[in-house]
Amino acid sequence: MKILVTGTAGFIGSHLSLKLLERGDEVVGLDNINDYYDQNVKYGRLQRGGIIQEIEEGKEIPYGKLLTSSTNPKYKFIKLNLEDKKAMMQLFEKEKFDAxxxxxxxxxxxxxLTxxxxxxxxNIIGFMNIxxxxxxxxxxxxxxxxxxSVYGLNEELPFSTNHNVDHPISLYAASKKSNELMAHTYSHLFGISTTGLRFFTVYGPWGRPDMALFLFTKAAIExxxxxxxxxxxxxxxxTYIDDIVEGVIRVIxxxxxxxxxxxKKEPSTSSAPYKVYNIGxxxxxxxxxxxxxxxxxxxxKIEKNMMPLQAGDVPATYADVTDLVEDLGYKPATPIQEGINKFVDWYLEFFGYNKNL
Structure with missing residues (x-):
């Protein structure tokens, strides 16, 4: 297939793109490479796919230009904002994606919050353009x-895709719930098969620097x-990154x-070609x-500063993956210690720390 992967310089997107290429798919990756967190990590992910071999200091990746990987001709990359409707339409018209x-x-x-x-x-305008x-x-x-995070104030565990998710407690969660509603509308009106993936605390090598594992590991070393x-x-x-990627590919x-x-009491499915899965x-x-x-x-040992629950955080998450198992024959299973070991090994290498720490 020819697949557009948006967020290809991101944590999940970079792993997914490489896995799709590995099995022979053609991938067009899209990302705006914003500065929400350390861009060097994003550039590093792109370099893994041969998109950028060297980042020259002060040089920008050209906006709106398709770049071809130096190591895999089936991998292309374009720096683009999802909010740029005209450019998005042109990309779709030119590339003719299968998925x-x-x-x-x-x-x-x-x-x-800020x-x-x-x-x-x-998350709203950009998804509308998609x-x-x-x-x-x-x-x-x-x-x-x-x-x-869409489960919000729901306290019934484990979280089921058939639970009510009408009480988000952050704008981020509300934007993700909005995506599910928007997707259902387009499935119903235009017959587009849409599948929403409720990811549960993804971690692993090449992860996001704003996530707990990254922050804790850095603090421990220092x-x-x-x-x-x-x-x-x-x-x-x-949920370990490889487990997440396997789930995404099965959905594709x-x-x-x-x-x-x-x-009608089952909101995770519909008379339209629409589905929502937990991947946890x-x-x-x-x-x-x-x-x-x-x-x-x-x-x-890591020194700890005990803090109260923060605004927007939920105290517990726990995924019911019954649908994932029944429909796709898949269940994530990487043990936490195994996943953390792999992350720490990557972290020490990427940031040049002494591996004998």
Missing amino acids: VCNLAAQAGVRYS NPDAYIDS LESCRHNNVKNLCYASSS DKKIDVFNNGEMLRDF DNPAKPNKNWD NNNPVKLMDFITAIENKLGK
């Missing part, structure tokens, strides 16, 4: 990133204190179909146990 996986978004719960406009631009581009260019296979929110009582369904290969026996490890881990796994790998 689209939209992973580009303004991420982060806490950032949405920079709400960024979420409207990228839907319109699919509609007008006969793309019938769309999957997109949602988030476990002998600094870490802020531990909710006094360490957080429960998170940490199995576009949503109309449910002829649809029960189905095994929540206490934040303190997560920190202990980092300490085990590094062989040192």
